[in-house]
Amino acid sequence: MSHRVLLLGAPGAGKGTQSKRLAAEYDLEHITTGDALRANKDMETEHGTPREYMEAGELVPDPVVNEIVEAAISEADGFVLDGYPRNLSQAEYLSEITELDVVAYLDVSDEELVRRLTGRRVDPETGDIYHVEFDMPDDEAVRERLEQRDDDTEDVVTERLRVYEENTEPVIEFYRDQGELVEVDGEASPDKVFERLSELLE
Numbered sequence: 001m002s003h004r005v006l007l008l009g010a011p012g013a014g015k016g017t018q019s020k021r022l023a024a025e026y027d028l029e030h031i032t033t034g035d036a037l038r039a040n041k042d043m044e045t046e047h048g049t050p051r052e053y054m055e056a057g058e059l060v061p062d063p064v065v066n067e068i069v070e071a072a073i074s075e076a077d078g079f080v081l082d083g084y085p086r087n088l089s090q091a092e093y094l095s096e097i098t099e100l101d102v103v104a105y106l107d108v109s110d111e112e113l114v115r116r117l118t119g120r121r122v123d124p125e126t127g128d129i130y131h132v133e134f135d136m137p138d139d140e141a142v143r144e145r146l147e148q149r150d151d152d153t154e155d156v157v158t159e160r161l162r163v164y165e166e167n168t169e170p171v172i173e174f175y176r177d178q179g180e181l182v183e184v185d186g187e188a189s190p191d192k193v194f195e196r197l198s199e200l201l202e
Contacts, residue, residue, distance in 0.1 A: 002028070002077045002078030003026055003028060003078045003101050003102065003201050004078060004079060004099065004102075005028065005078075005079065005100070005103075005197075005201065006080075006094075006103045006104070006175075007022075007081065007082050008103065008104065008105040008106070008171065008175070009105060009106030009107070010108060010110075010164050010165070011117060011160055011161065011164060012112075012114075012117040012157075013107075013108045013113065014106055014108070014186055015082045015083065015106060016082060018106070018190070018194060018197060019032070019080040021194050022194075022198075022201070023080050025198070027077075027078070028076070028077075028079050028080050029076035029077075029080070030082065031069065031076065031080065031081050031082065033068075033083045033086070034083065036068045036069055036071075036084075037050045037054065037068060039072075040071065040072075041054065043068060043071065045063065045064050045068075046063065047063050047064050062087070062089055062093075065084065066090060066093045073097065081094075086167055086168060086171070087167045087168070087170065088170040088171060088174060091170075091171045091175070092174070102182065103175045103180045103181050103182065104181075104183075104200060105181055105182070105184065106184055106193065107183050107186050107187075108186035110161055113157070113161060114154065114158065114161070116131070117152050117157045117160075118148075118152055118157055119131045119133050120152045121148055122146065122147055122148075123137070123142055123145065123146055124147055125145065130146060182200055184196050184197060184200075
């Protein structure tokens, strides 16, 4: 049986990690807005192609994102959605085009999100991501060349979280009002979070 799963949560809540695990474990498509847009940059919609907006450095408008997500969903037997819907109009659109089996919200405090995001470090040579507290490489040479991304500084992270809450809080309320939202403790260990999500799918 195939599953249609939506994972909600702030940047740093662990959506990417858990989505990948669920996709691998249950043979689902991992659909992220970013990947879907990159894969369909030249898809013609009434509002132009994603490429036009991306190359201009502009946000891709909802109708374009909606069409691309719809195309990705229609090709998938089952899926985990990660990073969509980002606002209420996208959530309403999604409810018109598909029935979801599980809507899980990874609940993590702002304090913990800031700690996770500001601690991230990237290896500029491989693109691998580490964390100063949870996951540093053993190799001394790799440790020395790690860098913090510009969007992982505390000021930027705080602003990202503010924007996320402003846009996505109504999405969480939308699913809560429909009785579909399941809150999962996103501060538990990744294995515990995965265990809880798996229970919801079984």
